[in-house]
Amino acid sequence: MRVPLSWLRQYCDPPLSAREIADRLDLTGTEVSRVERVGVGDPDGFVVGRVELVAPHPNADRLSVCVVDDGSGSPRTIVCGAPNVAAGQTVAVALPGALMPNGEPLAEATLRGITSSGMILAEDEVGIGEDHAGIMVLGDGAQPGAPLAEHLPIADDVLDLEIAPNRPDCLAVYGVAREVHAATGAPLGVDPTTYDAEPSGEDSAEQHASVKIADPDVCLRFTARVFEDVKVGPSPLWLKACLTAAGQRPISNVVDITNYVMLLCGQPLHAFDLDRVRGASIVVRKAHDGEKMTTLDGVERTFQSPTALVCDAEGPSGIGGIMGGAVSEVSGSTTRVLMEAATWVGTNILSSSSLLGLRTEASTRFEKQLHPDLAMAAQRLAARLLVEVCGARLVPGAIDAYPAPVEPLLVPLRPERVGRLLGVQIPQEEIVAILEQLGFELSGVESGDLLFAVPSWRSADVQREADLIEEVGRIHGLDRLPITLPERPLAVGRLTPAQALRRGIEDVMRDRGLSEVVAYSFTSPGTLERLRLGGEEPVALANPLSEDQSVMRPLLLPGLLDAARHNAARGRPDAWLFESAHVYAPGGGERTDGAGPRGATPAVERHHLAALLPGDGPSGWRTAPSPTDFYACKALLEAVLNAAGVEARVEPEQQSFLHPGRSAAAVANDGSRLGWLGEVHPEVAAEWDLEAATAFELDVDLLAELAPGPAPYRDVPSYPADVQDIAVVVPEETQAAEVESAVREGGGELLDTVRVFDVYHGEQVGEGKRSLALRLEFRAPDRTLTDEEVAALRDRIEARLAAIGGQLRA
Amino acid sequence: MEVQEPPVYVIVPGKCYRRDSDATHTPMFHQVEGLAVDEDITLADLKGVLLEFARAIFGREREIRLRSSYFPFTEPSVEVDVSCFACGGSGTLADGSRDPLCKGSGWIEILGAGMVDPNLYGFVADKGYDPERVQGFAFGMGIERIAMLRHGVPDLRMFFDNDLRFLEQFG
Structure with a gap:
């Protein structure tokens, strides 16, 4: 909403600068996005002049040489190109040196041999309108030499306001004046809709037209007045100037009046050429599906229910509350006008305007729900202007279809509640004074409660005690609130165990030199195809920005691959990356009661941790880079499991996007699958322009469920361990984990630790076999083990190994 | 509030989504939201709380100001500005030029907040949230x-x- 300050000051004029007014509005809830300077650079140098003589230019057909009285006593010569210049006119003159709207000073110019000392102005030259067909002719009463700014708003400040959706009353100059009044205490001028025009004639509006609301669920009130002898033409300068400064193009006096009334009091109006309203009868109803009409902007539009249409005897003549129709548009030949001021159901306007893809000044106001009282108020102001500006005759009476008049609203306020909510006690007299300044009326006191009548222009927004308290708080001044902290000394924040676990494992990743990335939760179906993921359909977005961001990711890997490619292309091929975030699967979420938006079942969200290790990984000045391979990846995953305190084994498993022989699953001791690890399939890596990479991804929610509580104390061993190294030859396909568990079975409780420390392939172990070296530590809590005891355990281990095809090497 | 009776004091970081993409909008972003509901929590x-937050993030010398605003889920609603840390709140840089960060205003908008709208308690009335008895504040900011x-x-x-x-600049 653009509010020209000169217009605002007609209704509330505090002794403050534009910036100061903007600041007060800003703090009290009317956001000012900027203060704009419009019009000429400086009003000095612009004066009223009178044309004394006009003579044709000797050397140019289209130019005139004018002698202009500028009040200085010595008339000046001005060359003018306008066809309408004539002696006796009172005109607007820019003197040489005057700062024009573009910031440039006006220079004396010699035009075909005659020096012009100044310029007679057209509307567009001072930013009042768009007309450049001729010069402006000012009304009588302006004295030559008087500053032009006293007669025309040639320079103004415009407040550009961001009006909150609950304040349609502030989409109006007078509404903003009310706010300035409450925020500054400066007096408020009389409501411009107070006085009505004098009707004349013996007829009545009902004799000229009829109005019926067929669907009261889309239209609360429809008022209409009839005007005859209307002279349609350009608007007077003051009206053009107001509209132009507020950002509206002047069109014709009748249309300009409807816009002026809307901008001043917030109620959109529509003027019909009554002679083009077929049957002179209006019916307001919902559209039939597929119904068509051409709107004022020349576009043929198709409607569907429940969009509201204003129809005449033969069909649609306008879209209710959004835009009029071409069929009944006011034109230069119009003499009879039917003025509509209606109240539409806001939610229906909002959905209709989005359905039509058509938002207008009218719809942005109606969609916020205007009060029906405003319709008749706007008729009064419009009538005065039509009579004054267009010489119209107001036909007596008004047509008023208002099926269910709205009752005034009373809201109780307990004064002590103000202090309880805001944290500062405000005296009752001040509470009442603030609310009265805002237009609320104290209509009574009931057992200590103050009963306030809500003014019509605030009815959509203020309905409860809390709403009244907000009004008191903002005008009293939020800057005057004390600064306190909640009095709850025992409220101490902490992380949940799952959150603490997440942070712990993220720290492990960081400590190992990995960089954390944050990728979008979205991915594309194409990306999932490149990972060769079949199976379950991902969660699809209803309204995606692009195909690239059209589904929710079912795993973290694609984001890491994208990030690795991005960095590899920028000279960082060995950036080891991880992400800790949610992944998404369709349906079956915790809420199955259909409580999601539009009855949707929420997606299943799990928290995952994934790492991608391309290239050689990070290195330091004394640590060589360690090439990525299955074991580096597994070591990292084990570090995570270790930090979580969860024991798990690694079992072979195929994944479409992993190398078939170098992929595995991490399985917890209770058999639940925690995630996958392995070498990214070379073809997948190539899709992302990566040489080679390994990766893993774990379900952290599951990890948190399995994580044990605090570790129980075990006695510090006081007897020495017997350490033995063994080498086992096993078939190539036998997993180290299998070997380890066979060793553990054989060793029993006295086998304290088992660790694989070497793998050997070679001739000595034979084709299709490999040798694993293990370090075993035997220990008893209560004695030193004898050689015989340990030898017996070794025999049992050997037997278990033999059962899985293993053989001890000498 | 659906699972916990009052009082409740929580701080909730998380991902948010919006259909927008330009230099100041991404379709996914992060918010931190806070909620404190008890018997005696006030706008003051x-x-x-927000002054403490602003000082922790932007420096001990910072001040905040509340501007009245509108959100459908808070009443009263406020937008919160922090005094500009580039110009110290004067709007003017050391060389006398207009501070581009706060656009010369001396203040930077950082978050929206307000007192929880009493209507909201109606949705969790079965957990003991009675707007006559409990009240609290909520705030949300883009990380x-x-x-x-x-x-x-x-x-x-x-x-x-x-x-x-x-990433390495902030590691």
């Missing part, structure tokens, strides 16, 4: 937006490019 308490202000990052989308040359 909100002011105190990337705060980080952009604090570190002078020019484009919100950079947070999601995952370029190491960017």
Whole structure:
């Protein structure tokens, strides 16, 4: 909403600068996005002049040489190109040196041999309108030499306001004046809709037209007045100037009046050429599906229910509350006008305007729900202007279809509640004074409660005690609130165990030199195809920005691959990356009661941790880079499991996007699958322009469920361990984990630790076999083990190994 | 509030989505939201908590101001500005030029907040939230937006490019 300050000051004029007014509005809830300077650079140098003589230019057909009285006593010569210049006119003159709207000073110019000392102005030259067909002719009463700014708003400040959706009353100059009044205490001028025009004639509006609301669920009130002898033409300068400064193009006096009334009091109006309203009868109803009409902007539009249409005897003549129709548009030949001021159901306007893809000044106001009282108020102001500006005759009476008049609203306020909510006690007299300044009326006191009548222009927004308290708080001044902290000394924040676990494992990743990335939760179906993921359909977005961001990711890997490619292309091929975030699967979420938006079942969200290790990984000045391979990846995953305190084994498993022989699953001791690890399939890596990479991804929610509580104390061993190294030859396909568990079975409780420390392939172990070296530590809590005891355990281990095809090497 | 009886004091970071993409909007971003509901929480308490927050993030010398605003879920609603840390709140830089960060106003908008709208308690009345008895505040702020202000990052989308040359600056 653009509010020209000169217009605002007609209704509330505090002794403050534009910036100061903007600041007060800003703090009290009317956001000012900027203060704009419009019009000429400086009003000095612009004066009223009178044309004394006009003579044709000797050397140019289209130019005139004018002698202009500028009040200085010595008339000046001005060359003018306008066809309408004539002696006796009172005109607007820019003197040489005057700062024009573009910031440039006006220079004396010699035009075909005659020096012009100044310029007679057209509307567009001072930013009042768009007309450049001729010069402006000012009304009588302006004295030559008087500053032009006293007669025309040639320079103004415009407040550009961001009006909150609950304040349609502030989409109006007078509404903003009310706010300035409450925020500054400066007096408020009389409501411009107070006085009505004098009707004349013996007829009545009902004799000229009829109005019926067929669907009261889309239209609360429809008022209409009839005007005859209307002279349609350009608007007077003051009206053009107001509209132009507020950002509206002047069109014709009748249309300009409807816009002026809307901008001043917030109620959109529509003027019909009554002679083009077929049957002179209006019916307001919902559209039939597929119904068509051409709107004022020349576009043929198709409607569907429940969009509201204003129809005449033969069909649609306008879209209710959004835009009029071409069929009944006011034109230069119009003499009879039917003025509509209606109240539409806001939610229906909002959905209709989005359905039509058509938002207008009218719809942005109606969609916020205007009060029906405003319709008749706007008729009064419009009538005065039509009579004054267009010489119209107001036909007596008004047509008023208002099926269910709205009752005034009373809201109780307990004064002590103000202090309880805001944290500062405000005296009752001040509470009442603030609310009265805002237009609320104290209509009574009931057992200590103050009963306030809500003014019509605030009815959509203020309905409860809390709403009244907000009004008191903002005008009293939020800057005057004390600064306190909640009095709850025992409220101490902490992380949940799952959150603490997440942070712990993220720290492990960081400590190992990995960089954390944050990728979008979205991915594309194409990306999932490149990972060769079949199976379950991902969660699809209803309204995606692009195909690239059209589904929710079912795993973290694609984001890491994208990030690795991005960095590899920028000279960082060995950036080891991880992400800790949610992944998404369709349906079956915790809420199955259909409580999601539009009855949707929420997606299943799990928290995952994934790492991608391309290239050689990070290195330091004394640590060589360690090439990525299955074991580096597994070591990292084990570090995570270790930090979580969860024991798990690694079992072979195929994944479409992993190398078939170098992929595995991490399985917890209770058999639940925690995630996958392995070498990214070379073809997948190539899709992302990566040489080679390994990766893993774990379900952290599951990890948190399995994580044990605090570790129980075990006695510090006081007897020495017997350490033995063994080498086992096993078939190539036998997993180290299998070997380890066979060793553990054989060793029993006295086998304290088992660790694989070497793998050997070679001739000595034979084709299709490999040798694993293990370090075993035997220990008893209560004695030193004898050689015989340990030898017996070794025999049992050997037997278990033999059962899985293993053989001890000498 | 659906699962816990009052009082409740929580701080909730999380991902948010919106259909928008330019230098100051990404389709996914992060918010931190806070909620304190108890018997005696006031708007003045909100002011105190947010002042502590602003000073922790932007420096001990910072002040905040509350501007009246509108959100459908709070009443009263406020927008919160922090005094500009580039110009110290004067709007003018040391060389006399207009501070581009706060556009000369001396204040930077950082978050929206307010007192929980009493209607909201109606949805969790079965957990003991009676608007006659409990009241509280809520606030929400964009993490990337705060980080952009604090570190002078020019484009919100950079947070999601995952370029190491960017990430390592804040490691």
